[in-house]
Amino acid sequence: MALRGAVRAARGRWARPLSSAVTPAGTGDTIFALSSGPGRCGVAVIRASGPGSRGALQSLTGTPEIPPPRVMALRHIRDPQSAETLDRGLVVWFPGPRSFTGEDCAELHVHGGPAVVSGVLQALGRVPGLRPAEPGEFTLRAFRRGKLDLAAAEGLRDLLAARTEAQRRQALRHMEGELGRLCRRWSRALTQALAHLEAFIDFGEDEDVEEEVLRQVAVTVRALERDIRAQLRDGRRGELLRAGVRAVIAGPPNVGKSSLFNLLCRRPAAIVSPMAGTTRDVLEVTLDIGGYPLVLSDTAGLRHATDPVEHEGVTRARARLSQADLVLAVLDVTSVSPTPVALGAALAALEPPPGVPCVLVLNKADLLGGHGRSPSVTCGATPVTLLSCHTGQGLPELLEVLTQQLVQLCGDPLSGSPSLTQSRHSRHLGACAAALARFGRGDSGDSGDIGDSGDIGDLAVAAEQLRLARRELGRITGQVGAEEVLEIIFRDFCVGK
Template structure:
């Protein structure tokens, strides 16, 4: 095993390394040590028709031969029926399908073997114990197969995160977004930006090192400025996406708010289709925030029932109302529940009642609101039309009449909510891929800050300006897991033919 730096390489050739090479000095060769062979149950635990057991590493081929009792490995990537035995006792454990994936054409990039056996706990346990007794094999740590796929260049970090999101996806929209990310669209976008920054940095480094000796064109830096400004616009637009991807990944926070006894807990139970919250005619029953995860129109929703808002001297109820207001501050959508019978036939007080539910600063800025007029079953037919008309004339939020007792109006409420969710989350298959992780946003914001500082430093010190480009590029590399300095030198020599 050996390692060298760019400075050592130039010295070995009898050349003085350029300052760019010294600044970018990095270890460029380090052969990987021999890895353990890992194994694990890759399908779900519990009784099932078929269980998939996977092994990855240099000893996986020998392990497959030992378990099947065959001298020859099966044809690559072909499903073969084999009797699976315990190598220590020759006892038959099961009869199942085996697949051999020689590296690098496998999920991890290493030699891999898969056993598809019957999913009974005894069968699975017997095969896993047999694998554990073979030399050079050990049980895999959580996520270790995917970690090896990343280390072997099969996936970048955004694709790894997309795979994790796909496994945990519970709604159709989540599945679409995760699949798109796992297929590499988000990583390709960041990689393109990283390549543009690499080229810009290489040109600045070349200008610093060779402009006097090789008479590089003066418009090189002008081209860099244009590229950086274009990248700033693209990154800014990507960040200003309304958190669509993050909302879709983690769920849209919908908060039910309103006065006591308006039917908030009844609405939570109706939407959840199960008794999540206690419903009582006693005012102030709900003291804490009660949550329920829902799938509405293919979009994930975290629905929160909150304490009724009113004047109270009860310390516990006051704490509940404080938590309700805090949740309103962080809401993505608010369902403001008001008892319809309190405002019909007089409807002029609706706006005042809504302001009492949503004080200044709540919900969060620009968070949409839906006005839910509950207990509509107690209204006369003429009162219903007058109440909805008053909502339209008073420029109030979209409103619907609802009866939590009978379920009347629930479809209209779901339609209004689905429209809001679609506007907030968008179509995960349309347009550019969206941000899905808070760490992406953090690194992109830092990248944008460095690009801004580049313009400020350029007139003062070009070396400091180049360092800001390098920092911006490093932040992009941290998103995908690709952080390297060697390719900058490659572009310097490729684009400018220095030393010809």
């Protein structure tokens, strides 16, 4: 409570919108925050960034001497007003531009007790010219000073929020700038094509500029459009991995949907009862399945309900089913014929969304007894697993099938080109591809298939399409038009990053 109170009090004196809190590089004020996260811990890291960070370090250590750059030194940390010793810890000095933000930075590594952290934060708040950082402000300053692009900043945010191994791998690739490098490579090719096209427009009548230039520009544009459209055809893999695959447990009443939900959660998250129609609302939990995030929903049994409360539950179940990325269709194995035709009909009766992959779970396998039913049942291309939620029989097989489905939906985050993890990535790339598709069309907008002859119609219009395409690529990395997305990107960062 003392720590939160210290931060609130300091922020109340300095509160301002994030967009106005950070001024252009070189004129910003000095910010500070706890960067290691709240709560008791062995070591807490408090960071300051800006032109006053050197003076802050000198004030809190009580000496004009600071350690050599990037070398930890043991110091007594004191209140600059009362000279009271607050702690003894390690301090590090990062002179700009060789720091995370590109500015002068100082770090205090102190003991992680709330009283120690609160005391140091209050002491920093009393240093003239310092103020508490807003969420994401350190990273925003790093972006403004060219230490990372917008796509890399989004990767850093995703890395801080990653809950599974696959999410960590994908976020790390983005934080290290792979998507930004890919966009810059495309942008360089576009810039070169635009330069050649404009040279032909300006000097086309000179014998030094040949018609071959136009043909080469057309070939380059065609290749870029193919590459970008291939990147867009990734099935939203990056977005699914970042946000989690939405899986919905669906089926008739009393087939064990809530029991399956509890079994996968490994805790009694849903009420289980032999009475049909117990589940009335949608329950949701996020799980780690084979290193992939699964946002699992338990829903009401699908049937024609006369009770108004159950009817509302069925309506919500169908609404959630329509938004699913994966469906776990649960049936009672003792009341359905194990033939592909019967299973297919039972699955179709649940009305899963078209094109959404399904896993058919035949529950209550422990009730088969000695009937000798074969476990090798099939339902076309839909995976089928036999399960007993009561005994746990078949759970390893179900988890293996789920992992396979998640791999197909999300892909391998370490292979291929970097995925598009944000809807804005897809939007800007789509606009870029559309501009490239319009390249070579006349003012009438007629089809403009560019032949090997290099006939690309109105050259001035074609050049403008290349400029539009390049501008859309720049918006992904923040080279152009970044201001309108800064608040959206950085508002979800934690304070201290």
